[in-house]
Amino acid sequence: MRTSSVEQLILDLFAGQPVETAHFTAQEIYLQLKPQLPAVNPSTIYRALERMTRSGKISISDMGKGAAVFEIVGKERHHHLVCETCHQVITLSDDTIRPLFDELSRQFGFEMTTNHLVLFGHCPACRRKK
Amino acid sequence: MRTSSVEQLILDLFAGQPVETAHFTAQEIYLQLKPQLPAVNPSTIYRALERMTRSGKISISDMGKGAAVFEIVGKERHHHLVCETCHQVITLSDDTIRPLFDELSRQFGFEMTTNHLVLFGHCPACRRKK
DNA sequence: TGACATAATGCAAATCTTTGCGTCTGCAAT
DNA sequence: ATTGCAGACGCAAAGATTTGCATTATGTCA
Structure with a gap:
């Protein structure tokens, strides 16, 4: 297991990006996390995204990309x-x-x-x- | 294949319903059409829905049901x-x-x-x- | 510290959705 | 009526997402 939860890594992923234009699909997030977490299971990512959406840390929307995109919720x-x-x-x-x-x-x-x-x-x- | 296109059947499906509250997921539409079109392939439904959305006959949105729902576009x-x-x-x-x-x-x-x-x-x- | 309850994760299977490709159907021009 | 074309469709495979269940962490309260 990882000492830090997947949630933190997802937040880090957004951290380096301009808030307003960083929109990632679940799949993109999964692929970007893979190098750091080679053994991570897709379902873990999907579940983390669902949790984070529910708790308001990120938002989910359809930007016409064919798949839902997630975005960090800023101030x-x-x-x-x-x-x-x-x-x-x-x-x-x-x-x-x-x-x-x-x-x-x-x-x-x-x-x-x-x-x-x-x-x-x-x-x-x-x-x-x- | 069918004399009438799947699109018409999808429109019929909405026809019996109050415009403002009839929201169906792709899956629900597929299942409701099955009795009339036992041999229809899911991909045909998905493609028809995509076409109809693009042409403005129906709209797609997330109503929090976990899957996108389609709705007829009324006047x-x-x-x-x-x-x-x-x-x-x-x-x-x-x-x-x-x-x-x-x-x-x-x-x-x-x-x-x-x-x-x-x-x-x-x-x-x-x-x-x- | 130790035990427990809760939450997070892995894994495998089930579902759902998309895609490539070849075939079929219907319409239009001849 | 025949030909040609574009769109619609079927099928199978790939890809994406969700779910059930067992296992592993983490936090907390005694």
Whole structure:
């Protein structure tokens, strides 16, 4: 067994990356951890990711990559706009979304936990091309 | 092969259901189609769903069921609020979201294609219980 | 420290989903 | 009607993810 849990290694993996653009699939995480943990079992990674998502350390979302991607949850929430044609990703400050979430809280009494919204569309450049 | 394509059968499957609450996983769709198409191959279903999503006939989203769910795209867009504790689902009229999408279009020149937002949180009842 | 309870892990099997490739079907142009 | 093409499909294999169960760590309380 390892002295440190897989969770810490996953966090380390994100640590070297800019928060807003580091999006990894479960598989990518598994492969990146392999060199350090040659004997680690895929299910351990999947379970760690599930735990970390549930506890709010990371978030899971569909960025149109075909597989879910995980992202570290930082101090400041942010969101993404993804172009379905060229796959360009734009980062949105939480200021854009917060009013909506506040309104939903007010209206339905919900405490919002979604902390990473991914919205799809077509960017200006791709719209012009058509 | 079949005279009618699998796509039509999938649409039929949604047809009998209230638009806003009929959410099926790929697997559920596969199983529901089996009686009518005993010989159908799973990959055919998966490919049909992928095509239909791409062409905008259905939408795919994560409703916290562990697997992606598909939903028919109706005339009126709507969205959902899901309680992470009791899994209650609340339907949101598009009026709640449209201003945000309009603002994003204005600000980034994006033509939004996301037509079904799923937001997670804790509902009032579950919040009280804690 | 020692024993226990809880959580994390490994392993193997089951499931689910995707992919490559060859075949078949339906539509369109001739 | 015949030909040609593109899209849809089947099949089998590969790949990805989940699950049940046994085992191993870790933290804590006496």
